[in-house]
Amino acid sequence: MKAVVKTRPEPGFVEIKEVPIPKIKPDEVLVKIHATGVCGTDILLADWKYVGRSPVNPPIILGHEGAGEIVEVGANVKHVKIGDRVGMEALLGCGHCHYCRQGNINLCPDWDHLGIDFDGTYAEYIAFPAIGVHVLPDNISYEEAAFLEPISIVVHALESNPITAGDTVAVVGPGPLGLFSIQAAKAAGAGKIIVVGTSVDEKRLQIAKGLGADIVLNNGDSHAAETVKELTNGLGADVVIEAGGTGTSIEQAIAMAKGAGEVYLMGFGKESTIKPLTQVVRQNLTIKGVVGSLPRHYETANRWLENGVVKIDKMVTHTLGFNDALKAFELMKNKEAGKVLFKAEL
Incomplete structure (x- = not known):
């Protein structure tokens, strides 16, 4: 499959590569990505200026704003099924620390961040923990749902x-x-x-x-x-x-x-x-x-999109394919775009 990969821990070295389709674990789903947005964090990673909680270890597939269709489910996954259209959370807590047990996974000292700690959404397929997916209402497009995370x-x-x-x-x-x-x-x-x-x-x-x-x-x-x-x-x-x-x-x-x-x-x-x-x-x-968001915030974001509280049509100024990743980063870096959207099929 095609993917946008940060290959080395220094400025530049973002490559469009052919990589294997990931294998899922029993508690994961395989999502075929249809749309994914470009965030400033991705640009910082590309320029090797990102300073986060833990070191980023290339090679890693970038991207943390995405939506797609479930094409495979792990043996332990019961609440979603093949064919479900979903968006994905960006932060996943450890599940057992003080903050996670209070429901504040955004404060977890050992969180995993999509596209930073594990492979992200700039790929045709992603293996993702099923606990972090949100099924989309029928009237929300993949392009809209790609922005559930910032919303x-x-x-x-x-x-x-x-x-x-x-x-x-x-x-x-x-x-x-x-x-x-x-x-x-x-x-x-x-x-x-x-x-x-x-x-x-x-x-x-x-x-x-x-x-x-x-x-x-x-x-x-x-x-x-x-x-x-x-x-x-x-x-x-x-x-x-x-x-x-x-x-x-x-x-x-x-x-x-x-x-x-x-x-x-x-x-x-x-x-x-x-x-x-x-x-x-x-x-x-x-x-x-305000740091990150919680599962309930994604559910509300889903309703905002479903009911037209927020819209993306005037914000998305450029729609590109993964092959144009470097162009997309420059457009965002130079503030020439409102929001850039990748469509995996382009």
Whole structure:
């Protein structure tokens, strides 16, 4: 089968290779991949800049956003069957630690991450633990279901910090997580949605407008917080969704929040510090990190897609085959795409 493989632990060395179809274990299913999305994590892995919980050990098949059809089930699998159309969770907990036993597998210190700890979705077939698959409603396409993972993270964020009808919501970072957040905020009844990007985000900001953003700003690298305050009569946003993942975007997100407002951080700004600490205290802000998602969040993401709460048609700007993997990575890296989708049959 064809697969996109990170072959060596250094920048580059992503190859399209022919590899054997995997053999499944008794608790696994074999899924024929139909569609899979490109994430920023895949680009970091390709450039060998990813810093995760545990070392990545090439060779490994990349990809963790995918959907397909079950073509084989292991001997111990009872809850799904051959022919089921499914999406897949990205994080799988150890099952026995303190956090897993509480149901918080996203906090498991020994989780396995699809496409990082074991072979991912950039392949024609994948062997995957059956406990982590979600059967798709009939009206969800494989292309839509390929994005269950990023949508589930937005579900997690809004579960933690629900938006009240009429709220002013600022979304910092118009990447895929930000674009899904716009749609979710709109569906939740946000009164005004302000999206903040930088000078290189023009294409994505235009997509944001098409998805329901009321105001888009490209000054996230300078005076975005001041502009948001001006647009809200000096108050700031009730809810700020930080999806940029840089030190600047995190600092700006905190600075643009209203007193007693809520800020949730979805981006991994590893180099950042909370500089406006007095802002957090004096403004009585609630700041919450959002990492990964849980099985229930995937189920809700399924319903969001089923009922049209979020849509992918305006977000997916490029559909390519695995042979064009390097082109796909460049499109995302240069922010020339809203979202890139791989279709295995292309």
